[in-house]
Amino acid sequence: MAASSGSSQLDSLEGRVIALAGAGGNLGPTVVRRLASTGAQLALAGRTLEPLDKLAEQAGGKIDTQALDLLDTEAARGWADGVAERLGAVDGLVHMVGGWRGGSPIEKAPLEDWDYLEPLLIRTLVHATQSLAPHLLASGRGRVVVISAGQAQAPTHPNALYAAAKAAAETWTLALADRFRGTGCTANLVVVGSIVTPAMREESPDKDFSTFTPAEEIAEAVAYLSSDAAASMNGQRLTLRGAS
Numbered sequence: 001m002a003a004s005s006g007s008s009q010l011d012s013l014e015g016r017v018i019a020l021a022g023a024g025g026n027l028g029p030t031v032v033r034r035l036a037s038t039g040a041q042l043a044l045a046g047r048t049l050e051p052l053d054k055l056a057e058q059a060g061g062k063i064d065t066q067a068l069d070l071l072d073t074e075a076a077r078g079w080a081d082g083v084a085e086r087l088g089a090v091d092g093l094v095h096m097v098g099g100w101r102g103g104s105p106i107e108k109a110p111l112e113d114w115d116y117l118e119p120l121l122i123r124t125l126v127h128a129t130q131s132l133a134p135h136l137l138a139s140g141r142g143r144v145v146v147i148s149a150g151q152a153q154a155p156t157h158p159n160a161l162y163a164a165a166k167a168a169a170e171t172w173t174l175a176l177a178d179r180f181r182g183t184g185c186t187a188n189l190v191v192v193g194s195i196v197t198p199a200m201r202e203e204s205p206d207k208d209f210s211t212f213t214p215a216e217e218i219a220e221a222v223a224y225l226s227s228d229a230a231a232s233m234n235g236q237r238l239t240l241r242g243a244s
């Protein structure tokens, strides 16, 4: 696939292999379309194959898809090694596995919510980054981009457990950035508010999404952080919370 017109250092991901975890969710399609437009080779993962295959078909080009549970360490390693073998390398990871529980006053926050959020938001990240790290280091220009939430740094009490899980994921990402120091690789966070996607706008044309973070802006930030234009940005939070 050709790089987009007016290609710059920011746009030029031609030839890079980028793995996307949680690609079939709300945000995934917009990020996949943006990265596909740069000429990067993409490898999409999630638990369900169907949305990934549909996305790959829509985005065009040759896109690798695989269904796996990132809570399974062996499956995560198999995915990382398989992508490297099939596509020749892995130069990037975008972690977009998401989900939410919350809403109770903090004194009543059910710990079952933590049992759901901790594996979903932390372990999937730990497994994906541990499995891909050897390949990213071998690439010498590996990029990890993790989507975080404003709640991690500015928690509200009905979201306490969600905020704690996202904060732990942020800490892991910053520790990974420390591991990457001096290797040519980077790990950064894109911090967002509630996300509005093109599908949501289409579904609710009259709804006011002005306090939401547009998926297109997140995709732009992911493309930037995955590029040479951000080679010296490591261990940073790029915050796109708009008016929220």
Ligand SMILES: NC(=O)c1ccc[n+]([C@@H]2O[C@H](COP(=O)([O-])OP(=O)(O)OC[C@H]3O[C@@H](n4cnc5c(N)ncnc54)[C@H](OP(=O)(O)O)[C@@H]3O)[C@@H](O)[C@H]2O)c1
Pocket: 021, 022, 023, 024, 025, 026, 027, 028, 045, 046, 047, 048, 049, 068, 069, 070, 071, 095, 096, 097, 098, 099, 100, 120, 124, 147, 148, 149, 150, 192, 193, 194, 195, 196
């Ligand atoms: N949506 C928001 O308003 C919002 C706000 C702040 C931050 N964020 C963050 O932004 C990122 C993207 O959000 P999103 O709303 O697009 O997420 P999402 O749709 O809730 O989740 C993305 C995908 O994660 C996959 N997934 C869940 N568990 C998995 C596992 N064990 N192994 C592999 N894949 C798994 C799901 O695939 P299956 O459907 O196949 O299970 C799902 O399609 C997340 O990191 C989220 O925390 C989102």
